[in-house]
Amino acid sequence: MVPLIIWLLPSPSRSPHSSGPFSVQLVYTTHIQECNIYSEVQEPKKTPHPPKTSAAAQLDELMAHLCEMQTQVAMKEDASKKHIANKQDPKASLDSMLGGLEQDLQDLGVAAVPKGHCASCQKPIAGKVIHALGRAWHPEHFVCTHCKEEIGSSPFFERSGLAYCSKDYHHLFSPRCAYCAAPILDRVLTAMNQTWHPEHFFCSHCGEVFGAEGFHEKDKKPYCRKDFLAMFSPKCGGCNRPVLENYLSAMDTVWHPECFVCGDCFSSFSSGSFFELDGRPYCELHYHRRRGTLCHGCGQPITGRCISAMGHKFHPEHFVCAFCLTQLSKGIFREQDDKTYCQPCFTKLFPL
Incomplete structure (x- = not known):
């Protein structure tokens, strides 16, 4: 086989001493002269190895680029997984953050001593803690048994070992007023086998709140003394006014002692005996006089x-x-x- 030699010849129209670009002319030949281009063969000089520009260097560069891309993809996948996990389970994310914080504190030489285990999630408490019902809680885990709202440091009520917020406790367990049916939050008044707001226990007739004199009951309704006696107490057979205190019972009705007298002479019956005529009491004399038996x-x-x-x-x-x-x-x-x-x-x- 004959080797192919390419010669670079200057263009005839250009001076060898001129500067700037020049054109070349390709001459193809199959003739090889015996003599070399150089007058004598020079020994190759020993030079340091040039930087890698070969295919191996390019391969190394490509592999490094691929490793970098793989690392970036892995980081993005981890971030995506953490985002999804946080979105699906905020509690797990919070636990992870607390765990990481505890580990960071330990790495810094700060001993994170647990403050007990949460009565709700049974996990150690490293930060804020709430002590209630004889147990320790994460603040976010100490919630109302009924509405599940966080109680925190707000007042709460305990029933059967469970915690309730004020609103739900009163709604579920507080006695209710027999008048307005609302829960009784403060003072409670008990009467007639029912519970009442004190301001709602009043006379069914005049509407006045009962005082020290108390109340009277009729047909499951409360009445003040004045209205009860006026409306329901027996009337005196003599004056037809309510009998309030002492009374006499005679002729199937009640009487004020001062009203039970002879219908003609108005004298009292000191002997305890009287005569009745037309629904009125009389002494013996006037009874017989009215009957004509004197x-x-x-x-x-x-x-x-x-x-x-x-x-x-x-x-x-x-x-x-x-x-x-x-x-x-x-x-x-x-x-x-x-x-x-x-x-x-x-x-x-x-x-x-």
């Missing part, structure tokens, strides 16, 4: 045998002759000027 002779009530004559009634012993006072026992008498006479006296006094 003796016309003595003016006293007739309680036994009675003699009726001349439109009057008499005790038998008081039906006598007006002149001789002899008892007209047989019922035979003569009358003159509304007086009774025996037959002999009448004949003497009023001869024909």
